[in-house]
Amino acid sequence: MAAAPAQDPRLLLLDAMASELTRSQQQLKLQTHEAPYFLSYQLKDYDQQVIAARYGAIFLDDGYRERRLYVDSRVGSYDFDSSVAEGLEFSFSTKGTSYTSRKEGPLDDSPLALRTALWLITDEKYKSALFQYLKKKGEDVYSVEDPKRPPSFTKEKSTTFVQPPVTNPFNRERWLKLARDISAQFNAHPELFDSEVRITADKVTRLFVSTEGTQLVTEETLYGLHVSAVTRAPDGQLLDDSRDFYAPTEAGLPDDTRVRESAAKVIEELLALRQAPAIDPYTGPAILAPEASGVLFHEAVGHRLEGDRQDGDNEGKTFKGQVGRQVLPSFLTIVDDPTQRALAGEPLNGYYLFDEEGVKGQRVALVEKGVLRNYLLGRRPVEGFLQSNGHGRSQGNLKPVARMANLIVESTKQVSDAKLKQMLIDEAKRQGKPYGLIIRDITGGNTNTSNYGYQAFKGVPRMVYRVDVKTGQESLVRGVEIVGTPLSAVNRILATGQKQGIFNGFCGAESGNVPVSTVAPAALLQEIELQRAVEGKDRPPILSSPAAAQAPAVQEKP
16 A cells, blocks of 8 residues: 655644634733734745855855744734834833744744744734734824825735745755856956855745635745956955846756856956046936846835835835826836746746735736836735735845835837937037946945935946947946936936846845846936945055966066
8 A cells, every 4th residue: 555645744834823823813812902803924944055165265165944933913903003114113111021032933843843932922922012002092192183094904815825845956066166166267367356156045935824814835946146256446446246147946047158258257347447447426318228227217216116115204205196197207117027937038036926924926017108006015005005916025034015026117218229329429419528328237226215314316337338429439437326316317218228138136125135126128318427436445455366476477488
């Protein structure tokens, strides 16, 4: 007789979570106070492998495993509950325990140990929620009643989903050899005084249950390969360059030849940047290549369309109350689509099935032909939008907030690259500028959305080319950063290129670092402002590297 298949250990743990959730829902109540009206439990099982090499040798070969727990306990009702904006918890009480700081789950598949860990966290979370609720009701006495105030929490339909297990192979021997070989390429260039080749493999298994009846088991894998190096220009400015690759499968990472070519390109670009002149601050027309354009839309527009930023006394609320109004040029449309796994065969980092609040990820049309239509929403409603669209995201066991996933920019005003460059030259001439700029690569950016300080964003370009208006000749320059105010920048886009580019990476915000993608075409801006980058004055290493010192001297021919 064939043996019965072993029960899926994930389902054993899910049952344990559901049992403890039911017990808390039925029995957890402090004397005459309110019981929690909503509870959810989430377990994230992290399995990571990482290899890092420098100077032709392995510096890190490690792996780790951990399980992190998150408990959401809410007192009150969907209309008005204990939740407050991130960072505004009323933490004035000196009472309480340290249970909530212990958010680890057992690595063993022990239902009893898991229930015990959840029991302690739930107890403290309920007490904290009750305290928050009573304090919030007291604070509400001093506030003017707002008839348009949205509910505290969305009510969602229950979902049951169990994803089949996903394998996460890791060919350690291949990656060890490749990391050594690629990192050794940099030894021949002592001007690049530090470099690294890093390969990572991450798998996250997530279990989720809630008192609404939702039960989820999902698994996600993400592989990364990163080649980076740093140098200093003769004037002391620190320069960096990198190539970053992401894929949901190990087989999706680039082959050895492509990695070697990428490392050679990093070396070539950094050596060129060392010799490139630093330019003065600039205001004028510029072309942002697709990746740089994507960072602009991510920082200047995407963050300001996150639902949690439409409320709260500390937020600038750039787009609040603008639904149905023109906010961007009419040839631009922006959507965010976590359901899109890839574009033109290239994986998108922001793909997922369900968000951290148990809601299915959904495609959202944010801006249509320049008109604002919607926001990115988790389960914190926004006036006029009372349901989540599956964008409540977080890292680890941080509190989820509305975040971007795959932000996709589309344009109906497309021209060829050659035409876009000619338009740049014509616009620079019209403005009386001796040159325009093309920004072909960018390391990333950041933005301020609060009402403290100015509504601004910043990008850090890497490969910037000055285009002479007389000859059209391009020359590499360095030493500047993109700065600006969001609405002013994006509304000065004159036209876009025809080909969309993909920027894969991670975005950091209140709820941690989450994988994201931005898809955008090149964009010609009528005006962009570049300020001088931080000027480093540190002296580079005094001696040449040992690798350079050991290199055989080149004999001149007689």
